[in-house]
Amino acid sequence: MPSPSPSARSRLQDWLPRLVLAPSFALVLVFVYGFIVWTGVISMTNSRILPVYNWVGLDAYARLFAQPNWWMALKNLAIFGSLYITICIALGLFLAILLDQKIRIEGFLRPIYLYPMALSFVVTGTAWKWFLNPGMGFQNTMRQWGWEGFTFDWLVRPDMAIYTVAIAGIWQASGFVMAMFLAGLRGIDSEMLNAATVDGASSWTIYRRIVIPLLRPAFLSAVIVLAHMAIKSYDLVIALTGGGPGNATELPSTFMYSYTFTRSQMAVGSASAMIMLMGIAAIMVPYLYSELREGRK
Amino acid sequence: MAFVEIQQVQRRIGVLQILKGIDVSLEKGGFLVLLGPSGCGKSTLLNAIAGLQPPTSGDILLDGESITGLHPSKRDIAMVFQSYALYPNMTVAQNVGFPLEMAGIAKAQRDADILSVAKTLQIEHLLDRKPAQLSGGQRQRVAMARALVRKPRLFLFDEPLSNLDAKLRVEVRAEIKRLHQQTGATIIYVTHDQIEAMTLATKIVVMKEGAIQQTGTPAEIYNRPANMFVADFMGSPPMNMLAGKVSADGRALVPDAEPGSLLPLPHVLAPGQRVVLGIRPENIGVEGGSLRLDLPVEVVEPTGSDIFLWLRFGTALISARLAATESPTVGDRLSVALDMARAVVFDEATGGRID
Amino acid sequence: MSLSATAPTRMNRIVIYGLLLIFAAVYLVPLFVMLATSFKTLDEIRGGNILALPAQPTIEPWARAWGSACIGVTCEGIKGYFWNSIKMVVPAVLISTALGALNGYVLTKWRFPGHRIVFGLMLFACFIPFQSVLIPMARVLGQLGISNSTAGLVMVHVIYGLGFTTLFFRNYYDAFPDELIHSAQMDGAGFLTIFWRILLPSSAPIIVVTVIYQFTNIWNDFLFGVSFSSGANAPMTVALNNLVASSTGVKEYNVDMAAAVIAALPTLIVYVVAGRYFMRGLMAGAVKG
Numbered sequence: 001m002p003s004p005s006p007s008a009r010s011r012l013q014d015w016l017p018r019l020v021l022a023p024s025f026a027l028v029l030v031f032v033y034g035f036i037v038w039t040g041v042i043s044m045t046n047s048r049i050l051p052v053y054n055w056v057g058l059d060a061y062a063r064l065f066a067q068p069n070w071w072m073a074l075k076n077l078a079i080f081g082s083l084y085i086t087i088c089i090a091l092g093l094f095l096a097i098l099l100d101q102k103i104r105i106e107g108f109l110r111p112i113y114l115y116p117m118a119l120s121f122v123v124t125g126t127a128w129k130w131f132l133n134p135g136m137g138f139q140n141t142m143r144q145w146g147w148e149g150f151t152f153d154w155l156v157r158p159d160m161a162i163y164t165v166a167i168a169g170i171w172q173a174s175g176f177v178m179a180m181f182l183a184g185l186r187g188i189d190s191e192m193l194n195a196a197t198v199d200g201a202s203s204w205t206i207y208r209r210i211v212i213p214l215l216r217p218a219f220l221s222a223v224i225v226l227a228h229m230a231i232k233s234y235d236l237v238i239a240l241t242g243g244g245p246g247n248a249t250e251l252p253s254t255f256m257y258s259y260t261f262t263r264s265q266m267a268v269g270s271a272s273a274m275i276m277l278m279g280i281a282a283i284m285v286p287y288l289y290s291e292l293r294e295g296r297k
Numbered sequence: 298m299a300f301v302e303i304q305q306v307q308r309r310i311g312v313l314q315i316l317k318g319i320d321v322s323l324e325k326g327g328f329l330v331l332l333g334p335s336g337c338g339k340s341t342l343l344n345a346i347a348g349l350q351p352p353t354s355g356d357i358l359l360d361g362e363s364i365t366g367l368h369p370s371k372r373d374i375a376m377v378f379q380s381y382a383l384y385p386n387m388t389v390a391q392n393v394g395f396p397l398e399m400a401g402i403a404k405a406q407r408d409a410d411i412l413s414v415a416k417t418l419q420i421e422h423l424l425d426r427k428p429a430q431l432s433g434g435q436r437q438r439v440a441m442a443r444a445l446v447r448k449p450r451l452f453l454f455d456e457p458l459s460n461l462d463a464k465l466r467v468e469v470r471a472e473i474k475r476l477h478q479q480t481g482a483t484i485i486y487v488t489h490d491q492i493e494a495m496t497l498a499t500k501i502v503v504m505k506e507g508a509i510q511q512t513g514t515p516a517e518i519y520n521r522p523a524n525m526f527v528a529d530f531m532g533s534p535p536m537n538m539l540a541g542k543v544s545a546d547g548r549a550l551v552p553d554a555e556p557g558s559l560l561p562l563p564h565v566l567a568p569g570q571r572v573v574l575g576i577r578p579e580n581i582g583v584e585g586g587s588l589r590l591d592l593p594v595e596v597v598e599p600t601g602s603d604i605f606l607w608l609r610f611g612t613a614l615i616s617a618r619l620a621a622t623e624s625p626t627v628g629d630r631l632s633v634a635l636d637m638a639r640a641v642v643f644d645e646a647t648g649g650r651i652d
Numbered sequence: 653m654s655l656s657a658t659a660p661t662r663m664n665r666i667v668i669y670g671l672l673l674i675f676a677a678v679y680l681v682p683l684f685v686m687l688a689t690s691f692k693t694l695d696e697i698r699g700g701n702i703l704a705l706p707a708q709p710t711i712e713p714w715a716r717a718w719g720s721a722c723i724g725v726t727c728e729g730i731k732g733y734f735w736n737s738i739k740m741v742v743p744a745v746l747i748s749t750a751l752g753a754l755n756g757y758v759l760t761k762w763r764f765p766g767h768r769i770v771f772g773l774m775l776f777a778c779f780i781p782f783q784s785v786l787i788p789m790a791r792v793l794g795q796l797g798i799s800n801s802t803a804g805l806v807m808v809h810v811i812y813g814l815g816f817t818t819l820f821f822r823n824y825y826d827a828f829p830d831e832l833i834h835s836a837q838m839d840g841a842g843f844l845t846i847f848w849r850i851l852l853p854s855s856a857p858i859i860v861v862t863v864i865y866q867f868t869n870i871w872n873d874f875l876f877g878v879s880f881s882s883g884a885n886a887p888m889t890v891a892l893n894n895l896v897a898s899s900t901g902v903k904e905y906n907v908d909m910a911a912a913v914i915a916a917l918p919t920l921i922v923y924v925v926a927g928r929y930f931m932r933g934l935m936a937g938a939v940k941g
Binding site: 013016017018020021023024025027028029031032033034035036038039042051095098099101103105109111112113114115116117118119120121122123124125126127128129130131136137138140141144145171175176179180183228231232234235238239242252253256257260261266269270272273274276277280281284285288289292 | 665668669671672673675676679680681682683685686689697698701702703751754755757758759762764768770771772773774775776777779780781782783784785786787788789791792811812814815818842843844868871872873874875878879889892893896897905908909912915916919920922923924927930931934935
């Protein structure tokens, strides 16, 4: 046997794993965390059409929160987000429980509820924009069918347009939430339910007292995923309403884009991006932290 | 110097001492079993020998040369893992040939070696199968073939029988013993099963909490356990343990369980000393022996070949092993004979054996 | 799970099936409307019912959408943009999947001090709002001379897809027994040999999941496309939005719908062909660990 001298080759073997990972990690460090810092820096300057580095502190944040438009975006996000999350979960859970009743055509129905998730938000927006078109869409069809007074013109009403965004969003994501709950239901030990049945509980009681509490992890995942998607929603609004009528469906994401790239208010746009990031971090960091800790043994 | 020398091997993770300075040696052709309950550090020691978990300090020598700093692949050691670790995407032949391929051996030579080892282990008909198509026992054989094919200087086995059912375990155990005798290989084998250790080993190392409790031949370990832990760990049912005080003349024990009786000691001890008397169930019978006791039978456990009895002795229960021809019944008083010459005495405070 | 002991009555079953079918119809309506509209003439659309089947089906709108519809200043349909998307998706998916596989391998089988922090940082990167990196990215792409190019979009999608691909492979390889790696090491295999010979051949399921997930995400992306490309270099989603949003001339709803279906087709086909893997990808993206 040769004496154990650490040759260059074996030292390379030791370092190879880290060398393989390094480029990816470097990319993430620079292009995610570096860029976030960069955006943060821009948000503390008075940049307009191009980044300039005149330090003005939190001025852009002050201007951001002085914008009625930004408050509109936040209010819309609150409406859209809360409807989107609660209805998706309610509908998803309802469909999952129905589908869990030994439905013979489950294999046929499940993909129908789920396919919208495969579509791009732009396609979803385009489809719903046409479907909700007051002149030629759904409203017109109902009137042709003899319901003369039927009106569904939310798409063009500033006070209601945000609800059409919620409808399209729910249509797209509720099937996915259904699938998450269905997976949760299928994971429940049926012996426990048989025991409850033997103990004399009705199906309704079993769902209310045993099954739904056991779905806690699925609820948590669903809320996190939906909240995260709501904050990032951009394409759907652009394709469905373009942020309009007026600024009626402005969201933080559309606000950021238009202030940065079309209104030449780059500092304000950056400030809004940082606020969005903080919102997402407030949701994701505790969640990811607890998930990673659980994985640790 | 012995073929395998393990010198003062320690392993620490943070403040945790997994191995507390282990010294073991093994002659060429020996079969060493590392025995102990889970968490005793036996697998960590095996992984240190394999090079998978380097020791924090200490040295491991193979054939006179230190291998402590060597990469696992450079040690010329083969290992059979608990889960067998067969590569799921490769056929049996590819699995067995993999170490040869990594060593750069030509295809023709490889095929010849694979075939010859497959014959030894009677797995020729399985060579084209994937591991998923094999039974547990067949996987076990393939794993051994993969280790054997390299003709390494040392074989390591990490609980290789623990995933097999009881019947298969006995078969494969005999197979491993046959292979050892046939090939004269040097083997280090980890298990928590004292029967495996007794049947296979030429030398047993009993471990607990990262330290060696006793090293010796199977007979030494069984008959002259170094301490109460070893005595209790070896044998099933375990050795009967009766704590008490040495009588005024130093020749008998006054047991706590039945202070009215006197149990003669195998040798004279200091009067008043607190000791524990150990006697194995098979040293309690109906005939012979140096001490007779008349005890009520509480439980009868026939095993087919033997009968285990649980006898009431004051506040304690004593197990005895009788031939299956006896037919005691629960509630009977039975006159049993204790072979006190084969009893062992331990110091109650330290747990160590007193000679 | 199912409640076998409480046999539902016949009435119950009818209500359950009825509800499920009504919801199925509701979920299908937008797709049906898109398809029906795309085969109608403009005259029929103006006078007709959105839920009616086309009276005189025509593929003219599809031909126009593909080859001659006006997007911006050119009138060559969406075909060029469709190919832009393909040219962007294929390399971005392949590169990000390959890197994710290697990263997952290192993070599970060759752990080093600090591996948890590295993974945590890569994982959080999946979830950032991309608005917070848009401005620097635009500057950097400009300086690298690849703004408004497919290469630039490939780079962007690889970088921001790395977190997810790494997550998928890490979770998959985490369940892969360490003993196999140890055994291969003792057999004399090195870092890359173990990956290539032992892990990769067993990775088909997670590769499929990752490829589908990345394909769907990148194909459907709009924000990066609209931010970093324009004109003839835009991907499909951006072109579709421009087509639909353009307000010049007569609004051709049938052409819009045909274009929308074409834009949806690749991901829908993937979904129909490999729905099982599609779901697994979504779930893996939702449930970490």
